[in-house]
Amino acid sequence: MASVAGGLLFLFLHIFAAHANNYIASSSSPPKFFNVLSYGAIPDGQTDNSQAFSKAWNEACKWNNRNGQNVVLVPSGTFMVNSVLFMGPCRSRMVFMLRGVIKAPSNPSLFFTDTWIGFRYINGLVVKGGGTIDGQGNFAWPYNDCFTNRQCKTLPVSMRFDFITNGRVRNLRSINSKNGHFTLYSCNNLNITKIRLTAPEESPNTDGIKIGMSTNIKISHSIIGTGDDCIAMLSGSENIDISSVLCGPGHGISIGSLGNNVAKEFVRGVKLRNCTFVSTQNGLRIKTRPSSFPSFVSDVIFSGITMANVNNPLIIDQQYCPQGNCFYQEERNAGVMINDVTFMNIWGTSRSEVAINLQCSEDIPCQNVKLVNINLAYSSTSAKQMVSKCVNVKGVSYGRIQPSGCL
Template sequence: MAAILLFLLPAISVVNGYSGPSYKRLFDVMRYRRNGGAPIDITQATLQAWRDACRHEGGGRVRIPPGRYRIDSVRFIGPCRGPMEFLIEGTLIAPTDPSKFFTDTWIGFRYIDDLTVNGRGVLDGKGAAAWPYNDCWRNPNCRFLPVTLRFDFVTNSRVRNLSSFNSKNAHIYIFACHNLNISRIALIAPGNSPNTDGIHIGSSTKIQISHANIHTGDDCVSMVAGSQDIDIFDVVCGPGHGISIGSLGRTHETEYVTGVHVNNCTFIGADNGLRIKTWAPSLYSLASDIRFENIIMKNTANPIIIDQQYCPSGNCKVQGMLSSEVQIKDVTFRNIKGTSNTKVAVNMQCSPSLPCKNIHLIDIDLSYRGRGGRTTSSCSHVTGSSWGKQKPNGCI
């Protein structure tokens, strides 16, 4: 882990010192600890430091200094009496006791306005101890493992200069948040680790993700129902399942996905590149106003894919209606270039009942790395246009 961190941090976190607001009071977790041992358990000390800082008039700064610390599942809850900073300078170590695995959160923040999580610290999720307990792929009643860093109902806030390793579940989960900026982070887990999404977004608006290295066993970034005004740029993805919108249409039919812009990103050895996926059958929903621009693919499977027959369990046909009722429209793929390790580099399989419309392919240049000739494209139930360079030949 140390070697990986030393390799990544120069690219993502060697920046000028943080120059955030000056708070009236610093609440150092070490002043609250009551136990020894190595590494030190700071669960209760951190909760108490947060409570005191949150109650402090004008806001406060909670500091975890350099060192290695154990911490159990914690939730830091507002509202607070001013801006808050949570400064992680050390390494936080998640529980490895199976009795503590089955909760939705390891470190969570709820109902807070103007929060900064910062500090160039490391979150060690100890996921390898928990991944054997993940049977959700075959058990519909499975018990979920904890997300490393979770934000619920957090507004006007920032997450900067952190590294997360080996999460038990997703590294970062964002729900019902507004105006959240995530930058200069590294999210790392093995390519075969289950459900270790980098960043998962739902029911949230105005989310910005930038300058990130995300190498995981699931989606690098996933956006589900209610994700609106999402800006993603300067992200390196792979291994992982790409940057995905969806799956959509299973629930939340009135929460649309709109205003997604993915720009200047690189995919290296990812299982997918740019993906939109919807359930079939599904409830009605909408995905629109989506732009993927200036993307580099390096040995990436399925660089451009729309899948409106998404059904990972394989038993959807028994449910009757097969068509997705999610409308996908106004989607642009511009300046997408590099290499694909699948021959079908552009694959758009849309719904026969609600075809994709206004889909635009502009300057696509994707070469096939394997044997058997050039890349190809496959489109079904799609309307739109293509111009500029088209490699493979456009199928719209």
């Protein structure tokens, strides 16, 4: 019996050792850190650290860490950085870990570019760390006159993500962007969570997050308060999931505008849920130009939304023309079709008399629009009654609808 027990013990230890060796062989390698201080960065808030940041990224990107991650570390301190672009593809998974503060230049001669901090052509990018990017937008906002000046120069977006796949952005803060805070272009499977984007309500064009030509984007558990849209979904946005976002101040969360380009545009598959809007200019908005090449918005669900003193809580505007330079229908013979849009379980207060305002085209009416359990009260002490308006809208309503009388 003793020999049998000894044999079984030997066999067990042999099997355990084999599994342990296999586990060790297959486990990830430890991360390799590339601290920007090691490449000459100086955290004094004044020295231009663009080259040091680029050197750290380039070396990390080229380093083959097999199954591990390469981490570009920005430690505590304030680092001034001019325009910098972090390019892939890289040989290992990349992490940009921001612990300190990155500050944009305040010199007007360095303002005019489309990107301040950019990430491009990277698979598996992670940007995190709890730090802050400070766009110092107060120095640049006087130059943002594009609404009235067609010859205006471009001001930079604080952080751009172009051609990023399987990425994550979390636990960051962006303040006072010169233009928008984050822009996503041609990204796929990007998860953004626990971020805070802030700029004064009067700051021009400081959108929180702009999404274009991107699929499978998730945004959650974030606070966005800006001078423009908290989130804007432009053409090519598909399968967008937005949840637990606090928006305010700002212009709300928008789809569009669509229909101002010379090609077919679309937004499809948007889910926006469990979000809160506080004192925003708009709440949930779909905006399209009055005439365009054939384009569409479809499969949109807004649900579980709280409105607190919002000026235009629910709005579809197929006549959106902010600068009065839109084409006429007879010139383009097309338009933007809006169908399968649901507003569901929305409550709170409106500071405008028209809380539900769905204005669609006579030539291309909105199709299959649903209003389900809407309960909005007037935040004003005025004796006027709050109303809803629906023009050229085909749809239905269910449950309690306040204000009533629209569908």
